Amino acid sequence: MRLTSKGRYAVSAMIDLVKNQHQGAVNLAAISERQFISLSYLEQLFRRLREGGLVKSIRGPGGGYLLNRAADKISVADVIRAVDEQIQATRCVNALRGCHRGNRCDTHELWDSLGMHIYRYLDVVSLQDVAEKNVSLAAVELAPAENYPPCQPIQFDASIAAAGSGERIAAVS
Amino acid sequence: MRLTSKGRYAVSAMIDLVKNQHQGAVNLAAISERQFISLSYLEQLFRRLREGGLVKSIRGPGGGYLLNRAADKISVADVIRAVDEQIQATRCVNALRGCHRGNRCDTHELWDSLGMHIYRYLDVVSLQDVAEKNVSLAAVELAPAENYPPCQPIQFDASIAAAGSGERIAAVS
DNA sequence: TATAATCCCGACTAATTTAGTCAACTATTC
DNA sequence: GAATAGTTGACTAAATTAGTCGGGATTATA
Secondary structure, three states, X not given: OOOOHHHHHHHXXXXXXXXXXXXXXXXXXXXXXXXXXXXXXXXXXXXXXXXXXXXXXXXXXXXXXXEOOOHHHOEHHHHHHHHOOOOOOOOOOOOOOOOEOOEOOOOHHHHHHHHHHHHHHHHHOEHHHHHOOOOOHHHHHOOOOOOOOOOOOOXXXXXXXXXXXXXXOOOOO | OEOOHHHHHHHHHHHHHHHHHHHOOEOHHHHHHHHOOOHHHHHHHHHHHHHOOOEEEEOOOOOEEXXXXXXHHOEHHHHHHHHOOOOOOOOOOOOOXXXXXXXOOOOHHHHHHHXXXXXXXXXXXXXXXXXXXXXXXXXXXXXXXXXXXXXOOOEOOOOOEOOOOOOEOOOOX
């Protein structure tokens, strides 16, 4: 998962959907107008959202998109993961591979931990929360710290050359 | 603050400094070798670190860099802020400015909150922690949630066009 | 069955950013 | 004064992101 403006566009669009789908399928032209996102770009985003199973489409006149699950069952992380395709990190993935010539780099744990930290936040906040402006740190702090499910990959930016020899490092666990 | 590989390089270099400065100033050539970061690039990074008051330099033979404060008094956030210069976010900064034509966008709080979340993490972890691999989620969760100091700007990536009309939005508070 | 609305898809381009290099200069030690 | 090491600004290359364009497929409705 990466945090880019593409992800933000997608979240905005999905929130628009949450707020407008009660009257049936919402077409992209409408979202485009309300959210000031170009239609072509929305098409690109919704292709991914559909492939990711987050929305379903209805074609033809009167068609559009609907959420595929309830708004409180879709997390912000889900949306971002759907649109920002996962570039498989090539190194530094399994503890001892990559980093500095076979040695786990000193900062590996830091980025790992940060990634998990961000993930835990975005995975807890649902579209419903955002739509209701029910987003606060408190919500996250209440989430159980232990027995938290498998740490998911987070990638902060696109070009993540390791601090070393052009190899790739990412905050990926 | 932005999360890019430049910041990661800087953190790696600083950790190298933490581990090697006990014998006096550490020169960039040495860091370059150990961390596999090009000398020229290190020069660029350390200029900023020096300007940010995180390191001090000693010129001439035997010279190099030293931390300007104790390792447990420098946070990872300090380092990242020093090297990734702040691009002043033009809109969406003061609650009601920017976003969608004067209206605070629906996702504004989300990014605000996420930014603060990340900041709180990176601000708590010191270079000492990282050097000692003393980095865990627990460490953060122990930090006091309330009365936490002013929320600092976080910017996730470089090109953050708002989901709207090319205006700029950032997770900036 | 024609038409229009709407999603679907691939290829392409433009803009921005990041990463990194180069060359020359200044200060300090021996 | 020669070598070491930091200082600085300008420049380049690569990668990524954001966004466009043109055409195609599907379906409702008249």
